[in-house]
Amino acid sequence: MxxxxxxxxxxxxxxxxxxxxxxxxxxxxxxxxxxxxxxxxxxxxxxxxxxxxxxxxxxxxxxxxxxxxxxxxxxxxxxxxxxxxxxxxxxxxxxxxxxxxxxxxxxxxxxxxxxxxxxxxxxxxxxxxxxxxxxxxxxxxxxxxxxxxxxxxxxxxxxxxxxxxxxxLLAELDRREAVTAERARMARELHDMVANHLSAIAIHSTAAQSLKDPAATEEALGVIRENSVRGLAEMRRLIGLLRDARDEDHEPYAAPTLGALDSLLEQARSSSVPGGRDGGQDFVLYDERPAGSAPLPAPVELAAYRIVQESLTNALKHAGPGRVDVTLTHPTGGTDGALEVSVTSPYGGDRPTPLVPGSGTGLIGMRERVTLLGGTLDAGPVPGPSGTVWRVRAALPLGDGA
Structure with a gap:
């Protein structure tokens, strides 16, 4: 007792x-x-x-x-x-x-x-x-x-x-969840906006060291400078996201849209190694959406742009020589259904080492973006007309979910 x-x-x-x-x-x-x-x-x-x-x-x-x-x-x-x-x-x-x-x-x-x-x-x-x-x-x-x-x-x-x-306790859990979600969002933005520039810089700096052609070396240095300037601009915009919105001096951040995909592919072409890399790569956009399609919700358009951006970066780092196809499909063209994004590139699985080491965070970021919109993402090697290709395919639902 x-x-x-x-x-x-x-x-x-x-x-x-x-x-x-x-x-x-x-x-x-x-x-x-x-x-x-x-x-x-x-x-x-x-x-x-x-x-x-x-x-x-x-x-x-x-x-x-x-x-x-x-x-x-x-x-x-x-x-x-x-x-x-x-x-x-x-x-x-x-x-x-x-x-x-x-x-x-x-x-x-x-x-x-x-x-x-x-x-x-x-x-x-x-x-x-x-x-x-x-x-x-x-x-x-x-x-x-x-x-x-x-x-x-x-x-x-x-x-x-x-x-x-x-x-x-619930408030603390909500706060931690909000902080974790914001950290994940900023990690995705940082990776998607800057990683492709840094990858191009790494690829061309390696080429500049290995190539003996002065013209090719000068071209590589030009690409390095261009990507470093773009990377700095993207970093400034990212920092603008973190600043207090009441600060009227910072430049507002404009989310990229699918209308900028042509520029994104042109940038990927310019990021190719000068003198050709194992026969070189070509980047082609197929926009199969009906003419006069309804505007896409901003989250869907941003996610689609980032998925294409990351896929092109991965193609520069890992893909073999050949054509990289970017395809946008939305059969209805209205405000329902799903936007399908597909990026196929030559499979570089037989390459001994990638031009730039990868961490796997790019695929994680793409899956997070698609999951937040309630969509699906498939990434991996599949049979193609002329051999194995690496395909990234995402279905991003529209409507109330988006």
Whole structure:
């Protein structure tokens, strides 16, 4: 059994000392009944003081012991300290007992009060007999319902604290999720906007080191400079996203659209290694959307542009010689259905090492973009008309989902 609470020990000691003083002064509540010796009131006092030690750890047991002690106390003359400790045991039974005990104990106190009122009134048949019931109500019903009120208040306070903790936890989870989502978004933007420039710089710097033709070296250095300038411009726009929107001095960021794919493919052509790389690569755009198609939602258009951009960057780094086809398909041309983006490039799986090492974050970023729009993405080698090709195919749904 757990140790009694320090306050319970102090209550028991105070009850023993106060009751002993009352007994020494002869201050009894009533004369003894049935010839019971008065010294038994001291025994009852000690027993109920011991029951106070159980008021928190075993309230029902303590109340049962206290009830027996009060019965002996009333028969042997009665001490006010014993009755006061009994009221505390009733309060503790409601306060610290089980929920079932907290519900039943007040009803039992009301029943005991009714019996203590009816029996003396039936026996004595005098109005003053009602005082017995009033005294019993004071020492039983009052502490029981006080315990009910205090317990309900504490339970409500505990429930409010739990709700506050739950709300705070959900808010923290939402904050962390928002931070994680924003970090992922910025990682995708950083990779998609800058990685292709850095890849071109890496490819052409390697070519400039290996080629002995001064003209080819000069052309490579020109491509390196062009991509470094474009990369700096993209970085400035990315930094603009991170700045406070209330700052009127920063340049607003304009999301790229599919109308800029021609420029993107021309940039890819210019990023090819001068002098041809294993026979060279060609980049071709097939826009198979119907004429007069409805404008695409901005998130879909941005995702499609970034998927093409990353696919072209991967083709420059990993693909073999040949043609790289970019195909846009939207059969309906309206505001429903899905925009299909397909990029096929010669499979470079037989190449011993890529021109630029890859980290795999590009495919991860593409999958994240497609997943956010509720679409699908397939990337991998597939059979082609003239051999194996690497195909990236994304379906980006339009409508309310986009």
């Amino acid at each position: 757990p140790r009694p609470h320090r306050d319970d020990v102090l209550i028991g000691l105070a009850g023993v000392l106060g009751g002993t003083l009352l007994w020494a002064l002869g201050l009894h509540n009533n004369p003894p009944f049935f010839g019971t010796p008065q010294w038994l009131s001291v025994v009852a006092l000690v027993v109920i003081s011991g029951a106070e030690l159980l008021r928190r750890t075993a309230p029902v047991t303590g109340l049962g012991i206290g009830t027996a002690a009060v019965a002996v106390d009333l028969c042997s003359g009665g001490l006010a300290a014993t009755l006061l400790m009994y009221t505390d045991l009733i309060y503790a039974g409601v306060m610290y007992g089980t929920p079932a005990t907290a519900r039943r104990l007040p009803r039992l106190c009301v029943l005991a009060t009714a019996v203590a009122t009816a029996v003396p009134l039936a026996v004595v048949r005098e109005p003053w007999a009602l005082l017995v019931g009033m005294l019993v109500a004071v020492f039983t019903i009052s502490p029981a319902w006080t315990g009910v009120l205090v317990r309900n208040h504490r339970e409500e306070a505990a429930a409010a604290r739990l709700e506050a903790e739950r709300v705070a």
